[in-house]
Amino acid sequence: MSYILKPGQQVRTETSGMTCEVSKFLGGGGQGEVYAAVVGGKAVALKWYYPASATAEQRAALEILAAMSAPSPKFLWPSELASAPGVGDYGYIMPLREARYRSIVDMMKRRIEPSFRALATAGLELAHSFLQLHARGLCYRDISFGNAFFDPHTGEVLICDNDNVTVDTRAQGAVYGTPRFMAPEIVRGDAVPSAQTDLFSLSVLLFYMFMMHHPLEGKREAAIRCLDLPAMRKLYGTEPLFIFDPADDANAPDATHQKNATIFWSIYPRFLRELFTKAFTEGLSDPQHGRVRESNWRGVMVRLRDSIIYCGHCKAENFYDADTLAATVSSGRGQNAGACWSCKRPLSLPPRIRIARSEVMLNHDAHLFPHHVDDERRYDFGQPLAEVTRHPTELNVWGLKNLSRQTWSATTARGELKDVAPGRSVTLARGTRINFGRAEGEITF
Amino acid sequence: MNMRPGGELATRPLHFIWMADCSGSMAVDGKIQSLNTAIKEAIPNMQTVADENPNAQVLVRAIKFSSGAQWHVSQPTEVADFKWDDLTAEGVTDMGRALSLVAEQLAIPPMTERALPPVLVLISDGQPTDDYASGLKAVMEQPWGRKAVRIAIAIGEDADTEVLQRFIGNPELKPLQANNPESLVKYIKWVSTAVLKSASSPASQTLDSATPGANVPIPVLPESASSSAADDVW
Numbered sequence: 001m002s003y004i005l006k007p008g009q010q011v012r013t014e015t016s017g018m019t020c021e022v023s024k025f026l027g028g029g030g031q032g033e034v035y036a037a038v039v040g041g042k043a044v045a046l047k048w049y050y051p052a053s054a055t056a057e058q059r060a061a062l063e064i065l066a067a068m069s070a071p072s073p074k075f076l077w078p079s080e081l082a083s084a085p086g087v088g089d090y091g092y093i094m095p096l097r098e099a100r101y102r103s104i105v106d107m108m109k110r111r112i113e114p115s116f117r118a119l120a121t122a123g124l125e126l127a128h129s130f131l132q133l134h135a136r137g138l139c140y141r142d143i144s145f146g147n148a149f150f151d152p153h154t155g156e157v158l159i160c161d162n163d164n165v166t167v168d169t170r171a172q173g174a175v176y177g178t179p180r181f182m183a184p185e186i187v188r189g190d191a192v193p194s195a196q197t198d199l200f201s202l203s204v205l206l207f208y209m210f211m212m213h214h215p216l217e218g219k220r221e222a223a224i225r226c227l228d229l230p231a232m233r234k235l236y237g238t239e240p241l242f243i244f245d246p247a248d249d250a251n252a253p254d255a256t257h258q259k260n261a262t263i264f265w266s267i268y269p270r271f272l273r274e275l276f277t278k279a280f281t282e283g284l285s286d287p288q289h290g291r292v293r294e295s296n297w298r299g300v301m302v303r304l305r306d307s308i309i310y311c312g313h314c315k316a317e318n319f320y321d322a323d324t325l326a327a328t329v330s331s332g333r334g335q336n337a338g339a340c341w342s343c344k345r346p347l348s349l350p351p352r353i354r355i356a357r358s359e360v361m362l363n364h365d366a367h368l369f370p371h372h373v374d375d376e377r378r379y380d381f382g383q384p385l386a387e388v389t390r391h392p393t394e395l396n397v398w399g400l401k402n403l404s405r406q407t408w409s410a411t412t413a414r415g416e417l418k419d420v421a422p423g424r425s426v427t428l429a430r431g432t433r434i435n436f437g438r439a440e441g442e443i444t445f
Numbered sequence: 446m447n448m449r450p451g452g453e454l455a456t457r458p459l460h461f462i463w464m465a466d467c468s469g470s471m472a473v474d475g476k477i478q479s480l481n482t483a484i485k486e487a488i489p490n491m492q493t494v495a496d497e498n499p500n501a502q503v504l505v506r507a508i509k510f511s512s513g514a515q516w517h518v519s520q521p522t523e524v525a526d527f528k529w530d531d532l533t534a535e536g537v538t539d540m541g542r543a544l545s546l547v548a549e550q551l552a553i554p555p556m557t558e559r560a561l562p563p564v565l566v567l568i569s570d571g572q573p574t575d576d577y578a579s580g581l582k583a584v585m586e587q588p589w590g591r592k593a594v595r596i597a598i599a600i601g602e603d604a605d606t607e608v609l610q611r612f613i614g615n616p617e618l619k620p621l622q623a624n625n626p627e628s629l630v631k632y633i634k635w636v637s638t639a640v641l642k643s644a645s646s647p648a649s650q651t652l653d654s655a656t657p658g659a660n661v662p663i664p665v666l667p668e669s670a671s672s673s674a675a676d677d678v679w
Contacts, residue, residue, distance in 0.1 A: 027493075028638075030639070030664070052665060052666075103497075105497055105498070105499045108453065108454035108499035109453055109454070109499055110452070110453050113447065113448045113449065114448065114449075115448050115449075116448070116449065119449075145499060146497070180500075208454075212451050212452075212453075212454055213454065213455065217455075222559070224559070225558050225559055225560070225588070226560065226561070226562055226588070226589070226592040226660075227457055227559075227560075227561055227562075228561075228562045228592060228660040228661055229659070229660050229661055229662060230660055257455055257559070258455060259451070259452065259455075260451040260452060260454070260455065263450050263451045264449075264450065264451055267450070316448075317448070317449075341450050342447075342450065
């Protein structure tokens, strides 16, 4: 094989003037090749451009990016440019991606099997990361399968290929996006990439991750024989129609070719389905104001994590859906949590805690985090404030253990007030209220 | 137990067909060996591209033509399982016969109704010795023939670029002129990676990547290979 750079070859970093030695080829893309390399004893990644892509514009864009710090450590951000004497093209240095981060393509091919909790965490991290990027006035331009990676066990994400990032609305960036992910107005040629079109691509990526299907590939796609550029322009550009559009079922999923969409759609709670519906109805017709923003996705992903329940029979993850539950209760059918998607047997609900607007399932492995008891706190799953525990001697009694440094006060349904010091637990009983300081929660069954 | 229900992302088949000239002139200056090497070199790249593509099921076949034409790999083969047995050169250039064989396979059935655009790669070093026009007509009579991405590689200066241009059928897209083994390797790699990718899940679109008149955006070559006679080592 002929690669641009060879193992052992040395290039020079432009800002720090250090030697960068190529270790091995990692992969090739449309614009260049990525190598593992070593700079000052530290393992890094080195992207080197093909001559056709090593333009003056790209270099200028990279110089701007390298001068900024990364929006967050989730971005494998260009740290500095690299060049070699006598070679016209150039590259840049960025952090290496750890092997535990896998591509979304691996999930689409079912080579990795994340839990719903890991998936919701990945959705949250993606939304949060792109919010941080956009908040800096930057635009990613090419959110797609190839550019985001995640740890299937934890849901932590990494965002790669940041060299196409430009200042929002600046039109000179070369990349227009990846088909199937590009906003319809870009496909039609009416717009160039911007933070608004990034929002559309993010919605497509999330839909793919949660439904294992594309939001616009319904009957109309199934009816197309040759899926070529003119067909794609129609499907994704001039006549886009959401497969679950509540007002128009002309593009509903095809029962033979598009099973995943139907299977997954029915599993998720209504609040997630509603946000996807907004993304691909208003988000199609009103690019400026109708798109789902990152903060909306973030909120819904956190709520989705909190809604996970386990099947008492087969242990599969299912979702609590307050909206559906309320409907069954009000229609006199009692508290019907539905059936497990996996074993089809009836689901029963665990105790729950309602804190302000959120409701958290108190499964055997549940944790409460700072954001649950304080709206001002960021989403941080590293430091739980509480965890569900079992009573040491009475195994049928479950409690909520205080992992924080503050004493809580709990009020039982009978009105008894008790202190719950750090390290102590309060029994999960119907009607018990727990004051966490800034917020109060109530246990429900 | 599966953590989540459902199956893999739905794919469409993408048929990729090599059409290789094995006429006697391909034996001169090791051209046929260079072609064998170039294709064998390209297979791992092709496998990587297919592996990274969630939208396509890439299926590869090959036809050889000299005095007559014959399927070299007759079954649509998953690219992960594709193996290349070396071709040998002998006989004349019955390109029309090869095109007719391809046309038969592009009919529905055996082709499925739903697919991605097929990719046909015609590689030749000389003048057709049979009625290539009727073979090409047969290909173009098939809807999948008209929709196919047709790429041609001319090996050496004696290749009939006019015929190859007619096969391509788009004046914006020229036959690739491979005048030395290096450029042949490069072009074979390009069709089996960049073009393959573009036919299924087009890579990031750039301002200059579109090809007018094509139903699949043909990516630009990573670098323009020299086609000057000075590089001619055949």
